[in-house]
Amino acid sequence: MPASLSDRSTVGIGIHAIIRVLARKRLQGLPQMTREMRKSANKAPKLLLILVIGWVPLQIFHILLIHPWFSIEFSLYFLITILVILADAALFILSIIVVVVSLFRWLIRRERPHVISFLPLAIMLVVKSSGMWIPSKTARAFYLHRDEFIALADSSASELQDTDKKGFRLPESPLYELAGAYRDFYSNELVIEFIIDDYFLPLVYISTDNPNDVHNTCSRGGVLVERLEPKWYVCRRDRN
Secondary structure, X not given: OHHHHHHHHHHHHHHHHHHHHHHHHHHHHHHHXXXXXXXXXXXHHHHHHHXXXXXXXXXXXXXXXXXXXXXXOHHHHHHHHHHHHHHHHHHHHHHHHHHHHHHHHHHHHOOOOOHHHOHHHHHHHHHHHOOOOOOOHHHHHHHHOHHHHHHHHHHHHHHHHHOOOOXXXXXXXXXXXXXXXXXXXXXXXXXEEEEOOOOOOOEEEEOOOOHHHOEOOOEEOEEEEEEEEOOEEEEEOOOO
């Protein structure tokens, strides 16, 4: 029995010694692991900044797609729009996470964050809030001759309401290539379209100020591109 107890004590001491050695090695490895984690944390904002810089041309390309010099199918335009929305959401969330982590480390560990940690979110906010867009020729024509277009719309709307006509073509004018007033086939609401430069990108006056009332031009096949002011829109007509 004494010999057995002695053996057990020896084994216990040996196991205890092994545990102490392993714990010491683990503690010695913690600083290295911490340094590696810090390096990874420092690389994340730089990588995110690269992704955001690559995101800016994608935004510009998406904006340019509404212009006449790009002729693509609506399905392709829709897929590109979905891609842009997903990229916006993913990068925006990652940018916020990087900023929150950097501020947390600053408040808790007193580690001053690098300016790179804030650049991705700052770039995205500036691009989105600055209204970075290239106005189409249709929008520019409206802004340059706003009073003339409003006068044409008012007179045409009055003429259409005072008669039994379903629609008519407006007189020729240097302001547009073609223009017509009509009642939408589905909603029966009064609509006036001005073709400035591109048949598929008209300037649209909508009496109800609701693009959903203009089928195949601003909704249900067509796409609302821009709201210029109440009742005035630029839409992308259905090409099918």
